[in-house]
Amino acid sequence: MTSQTAADHATIDVPREPLRERAYKWAIGLVIAGLLVWSWHPAEMFRWINLFTDAGNMAEFARGFLSPNFRDWDIYLADMVVTVQIAVWGTFLSVVFGIPFAIMSSSNVCPVWIVQPVRRLMDACRAINEIVFALLFVVAVGLGPFAGVMALFIHNLGVVAKLFSEAVEAIDPRPVEGIRATGASKLQEIIFGVIPQVTPLWISFGLYRFETNVRSATVLGIVGAGGIGQLLWENIRSFAYAETAAIMVIIVVSITLIDMLSQRLRKWAI
Amino acid sequence: MACAVSVEKLSKTFGGTRALDNVSIAVEPGEMVALIGASGSGKSTLLRHIAGLVEADKTGDGAISILGRTMQANGRITADARAIRSSVGVVFQQFNLVGRLKVLTNVLIGNLGNMPRLKGCLSLFTGEQKKAAMRALHRVGIAQQAMQRGSTLSGGQQQRAAIARSLVQGARVLIADEPIASLDPSSARKVMDILGDLNRRDGITVLVSLHQVEYALNYCRRTIALRNGQVVYDGPSEALTPEFLGELYGAESEELFLPGLDAAAGKAEPKPRRAVASLAPAAAAAY
Known part of the structure; x- marks a missing residue:
């Protein structure tokens, strides 16, 4: 200086x-x-x-919300558990079936004539909201949680395929060449070269989708596809603000717990 | 007897540049041949073609065959390529292993070409295959690390794991693309000693590209020199004096000598030659 x-x-x-x-x-x-x-x-x-x-x-609303009525807390909690269970199955199915679609929509693994049609199909799954799918499945399989599972499954199939294939497209191709050079088949290249590289990201994305799905599942009940949404909707429509407030508190607490847990798991996975 | 590696009139153009220009080489079974050249001379490109990872130009009638079987012809990799690849071990400069898989699994991958596909996909390796993999790891001196993830190995250990994978493959031809370029001198020597040992004791044909001519002199009787995608020399390594390399490469030749050794002084005494003699029995005893 x-x-x-x-x-x-x-x-x-x-x-x-x-x-x-x-x-x-x-x-x-x-x-x-x-x-x-x-x-x-x-x-x-x-x-x-x-x-x-x-x-x-607004003030009237707020007054009702400020004194939540937990008299039927056990019913609310039971419905919240069902909501989580819908999300569990919806996420599981979308991940299991999303993996092959993710591989098929990765341009560094599959030829363009497979990638493009599969991607457009996945776009269609993603473009339509869970609620819309829930309405359709309520017609197809009847009222109840199963329609909700199917709605989450189809919508998330598109999301999972996109997220997972982005991870696949970012892999390091060099170890995969090493495997190809041993005379392995194309599928074996994917199993031993691609999947080990993307596993941590896939786990992280899968858990993140689970969080999102629990949130989505809380409104599926509005169209009769199971979960706590149905109670929520009924109470709002009958101006039972105290009960609505209690349900919302239960939703917020559950979602917060699940987010915290899944964040912990995600850190551990990577 | 068929050539171990035969390359005929191979050309490859990337964009406008000719990476390989009418290259023809023939390597007899049991030879250990060095491939030298400055950066960008086409060494890696040639080896990647031989491994069947890249297709040559469609025009012209270039062809590559391994042990008498055609790997690619007229710029098309043949349907046989998968079967042929399983008899060719490949060691890259870096990134040979899948980092998140165990070293043992990385070595077991060498079996994939020689086992039923479904079993391979489900990684149902037999006890015998696992024992053979451990023997291979022991032979290259990293049996201790078998249960670690590939990414935890040092550069030299990764190269040795890749060699172990080739052993498990039962490769008769080993192609190594600058296997020692990113290694420190002692790891580099270890890797070259192992390659030499596989060549001498197992009769595996080795074609190794090297950046520095000293290693070619010490380990390979024959050297093929590339410049701008053309073979400019193919013959005994002894002939590659600094003067001769100067003639072949001009100013580029400086790149071909180990730093620290005075190339201009003329006699770059090959130091590691003694080390070869002393390390080889150790490697043999380890097996």
Whole structure:
């Protein structure tokens, strides 16, 4: 530091950000602002004032929620357990059946004429919400949790295939070549070269989907596909805010516990 | 008798550049041949073609056969390739092993080409196969590490595990692509000693690409030199004096000598030759 003189400091200018980069930042800002303006009216954002003019209704809501009624807690808890069980089976099926589809939609493993059709099929599974699938399965297999399991299964098949195949596409190809060089078959290359590399990520994604599925399963009951959603919906519709509040507390606590547990497991898996 | 490795008029073009230009080589069974050349001279490309991992140019009539069976011809890998690969061991410069699998499993993978596919897929390896894998690991000196994950091994140990995999394969031809390029001198010597030992005692044909000519001089009687995708020399290693390499490669030749040894001085005395003699019996005793 002692060798540096005041003159050295004086001669060094702070470089200006290039015009291109500044223009780029402005452009991004303008695009976002444009999107917001474009969506303002269709989304009825002009009604923000109602939040204040109708505050009385809100207060009534809040009063009900502040005194949750846990009289039927055992029923709520039993339904919450069913909700988790729906998520368990939905996740399990989507992972088991998602793995082959994930492999088939990985461009570094399969040829394009397999990858493209499989990917489009998986897109279709993903594009349609669980609730919509639940409505369809309620018609097909009747009311109850099984329809919920099927709804989660089909929707998550698409999600799992995409997440898992992204992991497969990011593998290191060199150990796989080593296996190919021993005369192994294509399937054996996948089993011994690809899957060991992606296992930790797959476990992590699988657990993450389980968390998400428990959350999704809490609303499946609204359309009659089992779980705590049905009770929730009935209580909301009959303006039983105290009971609704109790159910929501149970959902929040359960989801928090499951998220914490699954996070712990994910860290351990990697 | 058929050549162990025969490459005829092989060319490969990547984009606009000719990586291999009409290369023809023939390696007899039981030979240990060094393949030298500066970076980008086509060594790796040639070896990857021989291993059947890359297809050559479709134009021209290049062909590669291993022990008399055609691996690829006219830029097409033959239907036989899977069967042929199982008799060719390949050791890469790095990343030979699947890091998350145990070393033993990595070595057992060598069996996949020679067992029923379904059994292989379910990793139903027999006790005999496991014993053979342990013998192979013992022979290359890393039996202790059998139960560790591949990723926990040092660079030299990984190379040795890959050699053990080739042994389990029952490979008659071993192709090593710069197996010692990223290793320290003592690990490098160990790996080269093991390759030499497999060649002498088991009669396995070894074709090894090397960056530094000293190792070629010490371990291989014959050397093939590549430059810009062409074979510029094929003959006894002794002839590769610094002057001659200078003629072949010009300024590039500096790259071919171990740093620290004074190439310009003319006589780069091959130091490790004595080490070979002393280490080989140790490796033999270990088996």
